[in-house]
Amino acid sequence: xxxxxxxxxxxxxxxxxxxxxxxxxxxxxxxxxxxxxxxxxxxxxxxxxxxxxxxxxxxxxxxxxxxxxxxxxxxxxxxxxxxxxxxxxxxxxxxxxxxxxxxxxxxxxxxxxxxxxxxxxxxxxxxxxxxxxxxxxxxxxxxxxxxxxxxxxxxxxxxxxxxxxxxxxxxxxxxxxxxxxxxxxxxxxxxxxxxxxxxxxxxxxxxxxxxxxxxxxxxxxxxxxxxxxxxxxxxxxxxxxxxxxxxxxxxxxxxxxxxxxxxxxxxxxxxxxxxxxxxxxxxxxxxxxxxxxxxxxxxxxxxxxxxxxxxxxxxxxxxxxxxxxxxxxxxxxxxxxxxxxxxxxxxxxxxxxxxxxxxxxxxxxxxxxxxxxxxxxxxxxxxxxxxxxxxxxxxxxxxxxxxxxxxxxxxxxxxxxxxxxxxxxxxxxxxxxxxxxxxxxxxxxxxxxxxxxxxxxxxxxxxxxxxxxxxxxxxxxxxxxxxxxxxxxxxxxxxxxxxxxxxxxxxxxxxxxxxxxxxxxxxxxxxxxxxxxxxxxxxxxxxxxxxxxxxxxxxxxxxxxxxxxxxxxxxxxxxxxxxxxxxxxxxx
Numbered sequence: 001x002x003x004x005x006x007x008x009x010x011x012x013x014x015x016x017x018x019x020x021x022x023x024x025x026x027x028x029x030x031x032x033x034x035x036x037x038x039x040x041x042x043x044x045x046x047x048x049x050x051x052x053x054x055x056x057x058x059x060x061x062x063x064x065x066x067x068x069x070x071x072x073x074x075x076x077x078x079x080x081x082x083x084x085x086x087x088x089x090x091x092x093x094x095x096x097x098x099x100x101x102x103x104x105x106x107x108x109x110x111x112x113x114x115x116x117x118x119x120x121x122x123x124x125x126x127x128x129x130x131x132x133x134x135x136x137x138x139x140x141x142x143x144x145x146x147x148x149x150x151x152x153x154x155x156x157x158x159x160x161x162x163x164x165x166x167x168x169x170x171x172x173x174x175x176x177x178x179x180x181x182x183x184x185x186x187x188x189x190x191x192x193x194x195x196x197x198x199x200x201x202x203x204x205x206x207x208x209x210x211x212x213x214x215x216x217x218x219x220x221x222x223x224x225x226x227x228x229x230x231x232x233x234x235x236x237x238x239x240x241x242x243x244x245x246x247x248x249x250x251x252x253x254x255x256x257x258x259x260x261x262x263x264x265x266x267x268x269x270x271x272x273x274x275x276x277x278x279x280x281x282x283x284x285x286x287x288x289x290x291x292x293x294x295x296x297x298x299x300x301x302x303x304x305x306x307x308x309x310x311x312x313x314x315x316x317x318x319x320x321x322x323x324x325x326x327x328x329x330x331x332x333x334x335x336x337x338x339x340x341x342x343x344x345x346x347x348x349x350x351x352x353x354x355x356x357x358x359x360x361x362x363x364x365x366x367x368x369x370x371x372x373x374x375x376x377x378x379x380x381x382x383x384x385x386x387x388x389x390x391x392x393x394x395x396x397x398x399x400x401x402x403x404x405x406x407x408x409x410x411x412x413x414x415x416x417x418x419x420x421x422x423x424x425x426x427x428x429x430x431x432x433x434x435x436x437x438x439x440x441x442x443x444x445x446x447x448x449x450x451x452x453x454x455x456x457x458x459x460x461x462x463x464x465x466x467x468x469x470x471x472x473x474x475x476x477x478x479x480x481x482x483x484x485x486x487x488x489x490x491x492x493x494x495x496x497x498x499x500x501x502x503x504x505x506x507x508x509x510x511x512x513x514x515x516x517x518x519x520x521x522x523x524x525x526x527x528x529x530x531x532x533x534x535x536x537x538x539x540x541x542x543x544x545x546x547x548x549x550x551x552x553x554x555x556x557x558x559x560x561x562x563x564x565x566x567x568x569x570x571x572x573x574x575x576x577x578x579x580x581x582x583x584x585x586x587x588x
């Protein structure tokens with residue numbers, strides 16, 4: 001039954017002004033801190049967004065609760081709104097540099113009637129998708145990657161690179177179609193397990209148990225960690241020039257030392273470069289084109305190995321601990337559940353959900369990280385050509401142009417000063433870092449807040465989040481159980497990874513798979529973004545690290561050096577003692 005009761009509204013104020021287009025104020029817009037916690041680049045906003053193929057997902061599954069998903073950039077930050085499946089609804093949006101009107105059904109009966117179609121087909125997806133992924137979909141993406149990974153960008157002409165960019169956008173669109181089929185099938189299997197647990201064990205808070213049941217021990221994320229661990233073990237046994245190089249203070253120092261010896265250069269060629277070729281297509285934030293990938297810069301890889309040596313990271317023990325906890329969580333699911341129909345339904349729901357678990361890190365590897373990285377590399381290659389021709393000052397400047405602006409500049413038909421425009425937008429993006437984005441804007445109705453996917457962004461919890469009980473408390477959401485007290489380390493850039501010390505508590509906007517190298521030596525985690533099913537929550541549980549997510553502003557409240565207490569069971573962070581305000585907290 002529809003419920004359009006208005007819970008709250010926010011249309012802007014002096015601190016966070018909002019410009020509205022037709023039909024937008026009636027929608028519920030959520031800050032996408034889950035994927036894009038930083039001010040967005042114009043190029044990614046035009047051609048890179050995950051929302052660009054959501055209409056495909058909703059159409060394919062016949063979802064009764066939404067028919068499209070659109071974005072809006074406000075004060076530099078991305079907000080997205082799910083479009084209800086309501087005939088006649090209209091709201092202004094843009095995609096690929098053009099006006100876009102969200103897809104909505106023509107027949108008013110479709111949403112309710114198609115709900116049965118969705119419920120009829122979804123179990124089949126959950127049961128068979130892993131085979132489709134392994135036998136058909138992942139090989140398709142890997143074939144696409146071969147073309148882009150073997151393409152000689154330097155030898156190509158500008159017009160050839162322009163066409164390659166269009167092919168990269170086509171690849172991006174196709175891979176995100178695959179992403180949404182996978183994601184919706186997996187998300188639905190998780191919801192089905194939630195329902196089965198509630199039916200069998202009674203209503204209550206089963207979120208901690210459900211979180212533990214999302215772990216997996218066989219996926220590309222663990223593969224990347226295992227390979228780093230193997231390199232670490234090799235360095236530890238070498239006890240020569242290579243091992244001495246890794247005693248240097250920073251990744252840059254290590255690389256310079258390695259490049260200065262024959263053994264070091266051989267180590268780079270035999271271990272670092274192959275790792276880059278296999279696992280290097282990722283960056284600090286995958287949902288953006290303006291962050292350098294590990295394929296381009298080996299410093300994060302070297303820093304990870306250095307950190308593993310420092311902590312003597314034990315990969316087999318870590319993996320076994322995750323496997324053991326998953327087995328315990330599976331046993332806990334059935335505690336107190338008597339044999340019968342509810343038990344049988346719980347068994348089936350658990351089996352289908354667990355089968356999908358490896359696909360969360362795997363789809364990140366191939367799509368969120370891998371696909372976006374390949375598009376970035378084409379854009380940078382175009383940027384280098386434009387620098388050679390004197391039309392841009394830096395290859396990275398392409399990220400500050402819009403899609404059609406770049407095409408006009410490449411063709412020589414632009415009527416604007418590209419260098420001046422890029423400079424202005426760089427300045428505006430830097431200024432945007434000083435703005436505190438709102439969690440949401442627009443109109444929060446019961447129906448729109450209840451959109452199932454908003455749970456990933458911690459709604460409705462954020463809407464109802466209790467105020468702090470005192471000035472030193474920062475309320476968030478419980479993500480990984482346990483309590484830890486320690487020194488905070490605010491991390492806002494990849495360059496700060498090397499500053500993280502053993503047993504510190506990381507405070508950051510959001511994490512992605514490239515951050516996992518830090519989880520082996522930290523004692524706790526606090527993020528601005530995320531909910532119980534977000535990346536920082538899942539990985540913290542896998543590593544047994546107390547974590548609080550969804551605080552919205554921990555990175556603004558906490559400074560590096562502060563003593564903080566993290567309660568991952570209650571979702572509360574407390575600043576026990578702070579350092580002077582003048583103490584450095586790292587550059588943006």
